[in-house]
Amino acid sequence: MRLSARxxxxxxxxxxxxADLDNSDKIGRLHLAEALSYRALAEDVRQLA
Incomplete structure (x- = not known):
């Protein structure tokens, strides 16, 4: 996804x-995958605008 440091x-x-909403002490793969999917969704919306 070519993520910058930011x-x-x-x-x-x-x-x-x-992870906090799941009451989890650690960030899991599902949390990262969901966060990345939100980023991809935001990029798609930005391109359509």
Whole structure:
């Protein structure tokens, strides 16, 4: 996905939030996958606008 350092940090923050909502102490693969999917969705919306 060619993430910059800033983009990587943002994805990790979203994944941490998702893990918190799951009451998980650690960020799991599903949390990261969901965070990345939100980023991909946002890019698609940005391109359509």
């Amino acid at each position: 983009g990587y940090h943002r994805v990790l923050r979203v994944a941490r939030t998702l």
